[in-house]
Structures are given as C-alpha cells and as structure tokens.
Amino acid sequence: MSNSFYHEIIKNLHVGYAYHRIICNSQGAPVDYEFIEVNHAFETATGLIGDDIIGKTVTEVLPGIGDSRFDWINFYGEIALNNTTGETEQYSPLLNRWYRVQVYSPATNYFITLFHDITREKQDLAEKNLLLTTLHDIVFEVSTDYRFTNVIVHDESTLFIPKDMIIGSHVADIFSKELVDEMLLIYQTTYATGKKQDFEYKSPLPGDERWFLAEIFYLKENESPRFVVSIHDITQRKTIEKSLFIEKERFRTTLLSIGDGVISTDARGCVALINKVAENLTGWCQQEAYGLPLEQVLTLVDEYTRESCENPARRVLETGAIIELNNHTILLSKDGRAIPVEDSAAPIRDPDGHITGVVIVFRDFTDKKEKQEQIEYLSFHDHLTGLYNRRYFDEELKRLNTPRNLPLSLLIFDVNGLKLTNDAFGHMAGDRLLRRVAQTMQEISRSDDIIARIGGDEFVILLPQTELQEAKELAKRINTALSHEHLEAGQVSISSGWSVKTVADEEIAEVFKAAENKMYQYKISERNSTRNEAIQFIMKTLYEKLPREQEHSERVSKISGLIGASMGMTKEEINELKTAGALHDIGKIAIGNEILDKVDDLSDFEWLEIRRHPEISFSILSSLNDYAPLANIILVHHERYDGQGYPKGLVGEQIPLPARIIAIADAYDAMTYGRPYKEPLTPEAAIQEIIDGKLTQFDPEIADVFLRIMSENNNEL
Template identity: 85%
Template sequence: MTNDFYHGIIKNLHVGYAYHRIICDTQGTPVDYEFIEVNRAFEAATGLIGAEIIGKTVTAVIPEIRDSGFDWIRFYGEIALNHTTAEIEQYSSPLNRWYRVQVYSPETNYFITLFNDITREKRDLAERNLLLTTLHDIVFEISTDYHFTNVIVQDETTLFAPKKNIIGSHITSIFSKDLSEEIIVVFKAAHDTGQKQEFEYKSPVPTDKRWFLAEIFYINDNESPRFVVSIHDISRRKRMEKSLFIEKERLQTTLLSIGDGVISTDSRGCVTLLNKVAENLTGWNQQEAYGLPLDQVLKLVNEYTRESCENPARRVLEEGLIIELNNHTLLLSKDGREIPIEDSAAPIKDQDGQITGVVIVFRDFTDKKEKQEKIEYLSFHDHLTGLYNRRYFDEELKRLNTPRNLPLSLLIFDVNGLKLTNDAFGHMAGDRLLKKVAQTMQTISRSDDIIARIGGDEFVILLPQTEIQEAKELAKRINTALSHEHLEAGQISISSGWAVKTTADEEITEVFKAAENKMYQYKISERNSTRNEAIQFIMKTLYEKLPREQQHSERVSNISGLIGAAMGMNKEEINELKTAGALHDIGKIAIGNEILDKTGELNDFEWLEIRRHPEISFSILSSLNDYAPLANIILVHHERYDGTGYPKGLSAEQIPLPARIIAIADAFDAMTYGRPYKEPLTTEAAIREIVAGKSTQFDPAIADIFLSVLAENNYCL
C-alpha cells in the first residue's frame, strides 16, 4: 500500500497527531520546535490550523508557551534528543486545554505527539518489500577449520583490513567472540544442509559504519572442502530500511496506539483493510472481509427503530465529505453481538485529489453509553431508595403544572422516629426503614404516579389529574400498610399531609406549602405518643437482647429511689430519679452483644464502645419532651467525683445530683451481681469499694447516705 494510503488514514483519524522537529541552541539546549505535519483531529484538539502553522516554530505560533507553567519545549526536547517515549496528562495554559499526550521520537531531533485517550495498540501494518542493491562484492574462501584461505576483491580499499592480514587468519582473530560464534553457527548450517545461508553483520572496525550481507556456500570438494562467502555491502539498503522502518513505525504506532476500529474501502466501497479493533468489533477478520461490500461487514441499524443505517462509504464516495455516524447506531457483529458505536467516515484522496477510497474510524460506545445512562439515572434518583430525588421532582412539578393535569394533588410524608432508629439501632437500620417506606409507596401507588424522596425522612407523591379525596385514600392505604410493618424500632409510622391545585391561577408552591403544613400539624399531634411508644419498644428490645439488663435497671431504679427518699426529695423528684435509673442503660441497645456478653477481659476498642452508651442514651432521649430532662442526667451518670469519668470529665457539684446518686446505685449493683467479664463481689467487699471510692469515684455525702440506707435494709437491696 502507498504512503498516500497511510497519510490518508492519519489525516482523518480522531486522534490528534502532529510531527515536529526540535530546535537547539549552540550549546545543544532545546529552545524551540517546528511543526512538520498535523491532522484534522490535532487542529480540532488545539484550535491551530495546519495550513497556518506547518513550517513554523511553536514560539511563533504560540508566543505564550515560554511563560506557561509547564516547559513543553524542554519536555519534548529531552524525548527528541534521547530518542525516547513518554506519556503525560498536562494543562496547556496558552491553549487553555488539558491533554493526555503520548510522545514518541522516531529518530533523533524529531518527535510525534498523539492527543487522546490511548488504550490499546492493535494495528498491524503490512511489511514493505525493500528493493536492495549492492555496491561492491567481496569473495572469501574459508577452510572447514574457519581460516581465511583466499580473498577475491576488485577494490581492496573496501575490505575491513588489508588482504594480506586477512589470509591465514582465523575467524575469531578477525571478528569479536560473540560475532564469531554467530558466524560459525551459520557456517555449520551451510555445511549440514548443503544450502546457501545468509548472515548480516556490521563491519568489525569500530569506525566503519558499513553493513554487509554474507551469502555462505559449502563446497564439498574431496580434495579441498571449503566455504565460499560472497560479501555484499548493504549499507545503503540498511539506511533505506531504517528510514522506511521509522516511517512505518510512525504510521504503525499512530494507528495501533488508538483504541478505534479502522476499516478502509476502495473506490467501489469494498473493504480493503480492517485493523484488529475493527476485527474484534465486527467479528470479521481481514481475510474474510477483503473485497466485500462495506455494509456486509459493517452492519449498522438504528437502536430504536431497528432500521438499517445509511452506508457511510457510499455517502462519502458520493459527496467527498467527512460524515459522522448517526446517534443511537448499533453495530450488528458477525457473532450476534449488538454494539453501540460512534464516530465518522472520511475520503482517502490521492495526490491529484481524487477519491481512492474511504476510511471509517469507529469505537465501541458501550462503556461510555452505560456511564452516561448511569450518570443520568443517579442525577434523577435517590441512591438509597431508588425513588426519584428532589431535583427530578422539582422538574416534574414544573412540567406537570399545566391546566390539562388539573386537579394536581400532592401527598407529603415524613417518617416518624428515623433519628431514634439511627441512634438506637444504627444507620443501617435507618436505611432499612427508609427502603421499606419507599417499597410500600411504590407497591400501593399507581405506576404513573411520581414518587420522590425529597429529604432525609421526607417523601412526596405527585398525582396529576387526581382529586383530593383519591389522594387522601392513597395516603390512608400507605399508612395502613406501613402500620403492619415492623422493623428494629417497632411499628413503622409516618405523618402525612395533602393539598390539591384545582385552578390554573393557584401557585403550585403554595399548594406544596399547604400539604407540608398539614403534614407537620399531624406530626406534632402524634409526636409524643409515637416517640413514647418507640422508647418503650427500645427498652423491650434491650431486655430481650440482654435479659439481665431488666433486673439490673429495676434494681438501680429502686436503689436510686431509696437514696433520694433518704435525702429528703419530694415524690416528683423521686419518680424522676427512679425513671432515670430505669433508663440509664438504654444506649446499650446500640452496642453489640459480642461486647456486652464477652466473658473475657475487654480490649481498648471494646471499652471505647462500652463508654459510648451514655451518649447514645442521650441521643435517644433528648429529642422527646418527656424524657429530655432525664437525658441530661443519664448522659453524665458515669462521671466521677474527682473529674476522671466520662464523657465530659465533670467533677463534684458540676455533676447533677441525680447522676451522682445513680452512679452509686449502678456501681453497687454491678459489683454485687457481676458482669459477664467480672465475678460478683460479696456485699461486704462492695461496701469496702464504695468506702474506698469516696471523694474519688463517688460523692462522699451520698456514699454515706447510701451506706445508711443499705444498713437499714439489712444489707440487702
């Protein structure tokens, strides 16, 4: 294939391609580079026009490049001068763009840049046949023990050593050890096969850059068996080969460095070439597809209508223009796959501007399409419940807010007890609660109703062409269905509100506010009873989880009440104290049984978990009006009189009186009844601990009162 063919492909690739020459100052430092060749994709990627920049230096085209944050000239110069490759992602301030640049130096002082996401190299160029010529012939005769016996040459100056020095010498005295070993292997092959063998080598003289081809024959002469070696100077061929190799590598690297499929056709629209990516995508290999009409190999249909798409080669051949494939184009591969593809087709022209074929460059659009669809889905859906999100709801509300959708009803719901569930049972339990609410709404609502989660615990249903009574019935069915569902925090409860827009002049925002206000009114009226039920359910669950905790809580409540009575508290204060004592460990509902029931010594992490329970208790109780005062007491019942307790490090009178009382009651009961990780103490031992802890762990005055109460009850509480 001609260079025009390859240049045609590069010219129409969707990868930005440019070929440059580096320019150095007198000290050999890169100071500029020149544009030699660019393709259309390079023009599109950089905004630079090939016709205006070819033959010019980059500092003339982009003067600002010297002041940019990245030294492009130095970067490219090191690659061009060292004949290396590199790949970077870099921002170009003069062009105001980011590029992923793959740089390759085909020969010293020159470099190629490719601008794109380059993932695979799948292109195989056919090797070019090289027509080689020889300049001079030399004939050596060599004995079977590898000594030179004769040299025949027209011009002795073409030899690598004087003729007289060669004759009689052993191969190993003329050539290096490694080269001699290679040559002897070839000689042996000529001897064993009786056939001509060829061997290429560089002149053994360090300053001599010539290359030679040795044609080796074995002469089986009974009197004088020998090897005859004909030497041809192939230096010119090597130079041509190197030049052609660089050209081929430049083209091949460009094509193979992209992940696009490439198909070319002749002037009739029949396939002449498929690269490896095109073979993989179409299911056809080069040999099978060669000469077939393009539309037989590249079968394209519309994703939605399934109608065949226009043959891109035919259109390009008719119009001579670059065309892009239609959106939603599917490639039907030979093996039955359906692959979304994108990209374009362009003409290949000869030096006279005549169209000699078409090149189609395309890529698998599957991943990009899936990502786009996923991004689109995520942008309009709530990631937890799968319902629509607030953004989608707002847009749908605008879209449906038209007279033909009246009456337009709105239902707003708020999940009761979500914070309690999160605090008591963890956020995973809260997530399960929200998912169950969402699933129930989806099951009961109509398929075309718009259901969205618009906040942490808020949901809304948009009902076009729906009377308010029908909306109320739907809300009732959802509430009833959820009331039969039970999760960690017990029966699911939601508050609901509704409103309807019946006339075009009503503001939809006011309708939304009306529904929201109704929902909040309902939530306020039900809040205390719902939350009280939740607290009772949490305590019931705690007792089922830790049966010993019920007796412990009852004993701490009773002991606290006795101390409070001995201190002269009134009935209301004693009742509050006893309630706080009963609830003081409610936060343990969020601690795992593997820690609470551990019989061995607790490690540091497990102690940290245990020490969280007062704060968890506070979070559970503080949001309820009836329990808020108790929350502050329970939060600090593990503070110590000397200030070394937790969670706040309070001391002495800073600790509320009820908390100081509960601290003694809790400690005494824990000591006398034990813990899974600690054996119980006798009453006498526990008393000694209480006495020892006066003024450090316990309030000394309350400790004395407790000891008096204990004595009055015959040391049995």
C-alpha cells in the same frame, strides 16, 4: 660544627620547624605542650609569630585546640614520652589550613615538629579528582547558603555568564524565581537524603534552546560542606526524544486500540487498513475494503430515525479535530446485523503537523448500552426502596403540571421514629422500616400513581386527575395498613399531608408547600405521643433482650432516689433523677447480646462497644422534649470524678450532680449483683470499693451520703 651552624640552617629552612616540651598532669598523661623555638617558615605556615608564642603553651596560644577533631596534644605526647617518631596529615579549623606534620623526639618530654603547608596541594587534588570523576561539561561548587564558590569548566563559552561573575553570586541572582524555587527544593532533597538528585532545565537565556541535566551531590566535609553540581548539555537527547514522541504518537492511536475495531484511512478518506475486530463488526475483510470510501465500509445510522450519520473521517479531515460519534449510533454490517457502537476518530499527522489520514476506533456497545440503561434506571429510582427518587419526581411534576391533568393532587408522608429506630436498633432496622412503608404504599396505591422517596424519611405520591377527597382516602388507607405493622421499634407510624392544584395558574410549588405544611402539623401533634411510645417499646425490648437489666435499672433508680432525697432534692428533682436512673442503660439496646452476655473477659474492641452505650442513650433520648434533660445526664453517668471516665473526660463538678449520683448507684448495684464476666461482691466489699474510689471514681460528698444511707439500713437496700 657548632650549634650556631645548625641553628642557622634550621632558621633558614623552607619547612616550618618548632621545638616543644610536653607537659603532663600528676598521673603522667600529656595535657599541654610549650613552644621553645620556631623558625620563620613555621611562622609563615601557621600565621603564629615566634615572639608571641615562645614560652607559652599551646592552650594559651590556641585555646580551642581541645575541641579540635584531631587530638594534637595526645598525638605529640605519645611521641615525646616514648622517644619515637610520627607523621600525620590534618586540617586545622583554627588556622583554616591543611598540614603534613613530621614529628620526632630528640629527648624524653621533648619533640620537634616539621610543618609542611599542603593546603594548595589538597585543593589541586580535589579539583583534579572532581574533574577525573565527573568528566562533565561544567562543574559548580555551591555553598550551603546557595552561593557559587567555584566553577570548573573546559570551555568558558559554554557558560551563561562569565565565570568570575558567577563565583560569589547566589543562585537567585542568576536564574528566574520559578526555576530557583524548583532548584532549591532539589538542593534541600539532596541535603536531606545524602543522595544524588537529577534536575533538567532549559537555558534561561532568551532564544537559547539548549537543555541541560544537573546532577547535584552533597559533600559533607567538616572543613567545607558544599554542593557539587555537574552539568551536561542534553539538547541532542531532548531533540531525539521529541522526534521519538512525535513518531510514537503516530502509531499510538492505532496500537493502543487493537482490542477494538480499527480502520485507518488515507488523506482522501478511503480505507487503508482494517483490523480483525473491525472486519468482524463490519462484515468487510481487508482485501475487500481497501481503497473504498469509509462510508461504504462503516455504515452508521441513527438508532431512532435510521438516517445516515455524518462520515467521521470526512469531518476529521475537514476540521483536524478528534471527534466522537453521537449517542444512539448503529452500525449496519454487510451481513445485515444492527450493532450499537461507540467510536472516536482522530487525525494522523506527519512530523510537520499535516494530516495524512484518519484512524477510527469503534467497539460493540451492546453490553455497555444495557449497563447504561441499568444506570439510567438507578438514576431515577431509590436504591433502597425501589421507588422513584427525588430527581424523577421533580421531572414528572413538571411534566404533569398541565391543565389536562387537573385536579393534580399531592400526598406527602413522613416516617415517624426513623432516627430513633436507627439509633436504637441500627441502620439495617431503619432500612427495613423504610422498605415496609414503601411496600405498603405500592400495594395500596393505583398502578399508575407516581410514588417517590424524596428524602431520608419522606415519601410523596403524585395523583394526576384526582380529587382531594380521593387522595385523602388513599392516605387514610395507607395509614391504617401501616398501623397494623410492627417492627423493631414497635408499631409503624407515618404522618401525612395533602393538597391539590385545581386551577392552571396556581403555582405547583405552593401546592407542594401546603401539603408539606399540613404533614408537619400532624407530625408535631403526634410526635410526643409517638416517641414516648417508642421509648417505652425500646425499654420493653431491652428487658426482653436482657431480663437482668430491668431489675438493675429499677435498683439504680431506687438508690439514686434515696441519695437525692438524703441530699435535700425537691420532689421534681428526685423524680427526674429516678427516671434517669431507670433509663441510664437504654443505649445497650444497640449492643449485641454476644457482648452483653459474654462470660469471658471482654476484648479491647468489645469494651469500646460497651463504652458506646451512653452516647447511644443520648442519641435516643435527646430528640424528645420530655427526655432531653435526662439525655444530658445519662450521657455522662460513666464520667469519673478524677476525669478518667468517658465519653468526655469531665472532672469533678463539671459532671452534672444527677450523673454523679447515678454513677455511685450504678457501680454499687453492678458490683453486688455482678455481670456475666464478673462474680458479684458482698455488700461490705462493694462498700469498701466505694470508699476506695472517693476522689478518684466518685464524688466524695455523694459517696459519704451513700455510705450513711447504707449504714442506716445495715448495708441492705
């Protein structure tokens, strides 16, 4: 047969036919192929027209083929170069079609492809698989932008709206905003986790009581990533669940209270059931109690009046509400015991909501009552000192504010130096100070005087029927006694104020304010001297705790003064600088000796503790007017010129000049005299460290001044 015969057959084939030549690079690897001949079926299957592509390469016709997930050129090249055959099924993103391609090579470098368009076959198979694997009432396919792209349903009457109105719609077009917001969160979770998510919802149609379960899957397919939503009608299950819930609620009230006394009644309020705990508490057994009126078995009276309490079953039957017994209720048992009880009573309802009885749950309240009394005590007493608290004081002030208690005197006290004690020695030391003050007040005051701690460091004594002079004498005795007490921060000191109400129409609030004002006047006049004494006491304690610190502080003060003088500071500035140098480590008072005296390398935690001392120093000194400027200097004396210091990470001249000076003096003395965990350096080695630290740890100008001083003194200070 002639070639024209075969060409005619190929031309009229229903299978896409194409004849190609492979193109290789200089190394012989396939890089392209040329279209030589195609038939009409190929044009139909691919959408490529023969007149447009014959004589051209595939990279000219389909420029994006190199980015395809499947390497078509290499696949064809292997067959054409080796005279073999092959077959594959692939999706073409460029043509948006699925193909089954059969390939064979009639001669080296040439190959023929037979294209079968199987896109519809793939879609049909996908739908069949979807139905076979889900077997649900409704299946939706939803795009990643939340639009319905397909609906698979056995019976379209089960849909809320017609199928053709759903496809193409956004979920927000069909469901309410509230439901859509909840749905989108589920979709997003499915996408993020790749796992199926379940979502229950009620039909959005008015009057439609159906419930549905949506199982949402995410299919991550390159050609068509989408959500698949399988819908089940779960109305019957919901109905059963509701019935079970009602039934469960009927029994739950009784069963959950088995550990307590339980009595249930019928609709007349007569006992139907009584459990073992209730038998023990009431003294009645089930056989004796059955059918008796509740009030005959559960005899309840008021703790104080001994009058009968209202029958709880009768009240529930009348109101349908859950009730609880009043406080101070006593159960009088059949054998004569009086038992404090607490209880509740609730209705028992049938499925239609009708009350068929009452369940009463009660328990022995004895232990709980004792605990409540303890709580009541704590609610009126300060937990630290055992004195009355502010709440009790306010109530007593109202109660005693009557003409028969006049003159009504008030003493107010403020503990001096509590914050200083807390900062320097810790809060446990502050607590000891407060307890000592409270104890002294109790020892000196009269037994019926009302003493209260009304604030962190404030105490008050309420003195009914007491003249002002007598109150002042009491304040003087308390002050004198405390002046002989010494704790961590030295002598205990308090400031006191007083006032008295002598006429009935005088406002008690004004009396309190007058006593408070007088106390503050004394506190202001005593503050500086008291705090200055406290600072000196803290330094003395620090030096006793760490004897080397005294010499270190004195040397740092001296070196700082020499640098300041060399830099032309005034006498006042030099004095301030030397004082700051002397106090720069006052914060170490709050750090334990086990860290400060440790000879081994410090742990990370221990270094963090050491690095706290500038902030502690600041807290101690900043509350005193005389020391406040020094507090700001000492806070930052461990900052570094390059910003790598602590506690603020200041850089360069952000660090106050005195702090930069003290930093050098402190570092040099620490290096030359050593620390428990580090051997001392020679003056020459320490000087080299200062030189090496210029522009990093130290201000270079101040470092040069220090180095000049050292040179002038032959490296001896």
